[in-house]
Amino acid sequence: KQEVTQIPAALSVPEGENLVLNCSFTDSAIYNLQWFRQDPGKGLTSLLLIQSSQREQTSGRLNASLDKSSGRSTLYIAASQPGDSATYLCAVNGLTFGKGTHLIIQP
């Protein structure tokens, strides 16, 4: 059974810093891995989707990497802004989600 773990559970950093969020999964036979953000009281917004044949995807200040063999993905956020404050979740195949990292960017 696939299990997804996200570390850290919470993170608070000053504005402007670069940061990395981690996602690990137990079964490397995946089709895709997606990163989402969730704002309070809202649904999830898709940030990046990495297909199994890809190593990374980039969108603006966000870069996600995928290493299937080690069962890891990272989300790199460059030059963080207060508007980046949210909970970030990763999901394998759209079916198994981590519990998320609650991110606070201090102005």
Add this chain to the structure above:
Amino acid sequence: GAGVSQSPSNKVTEKGKDVELRCDPISGHTALYWYRQSLGQGLEFLIYFQGNSAPDKSGLPSDRFSAERTGGSVSTLTIQRTQQEDSAVYLCASSFVFSGESSYNSPLHFGNGTRLTVT
């Protein structure tokens, strides 16, 4: 519509009553998913549809839960004889193709959820 729409946004019901939650996916999306998010818990996958068919119902928590999808579009999640432990936010998502069997670039689009409170 432009996005995934869920209704109602909030539902308060008494224990033992039945409730119906509705999801209207993005037009043209063949796959539709239901999840449950409880306080302090992660996102729990319940069921998915490919077209009108739900190939795997094993994620539904009990036989009080059922779901259907008609016309390849709107889906309803029904909870019969609600219990307090059913209180949660129920989220719906849709994608162009089913994400669980394809490496196709088909991200999930989520609705804002229905917050269900069973008193």
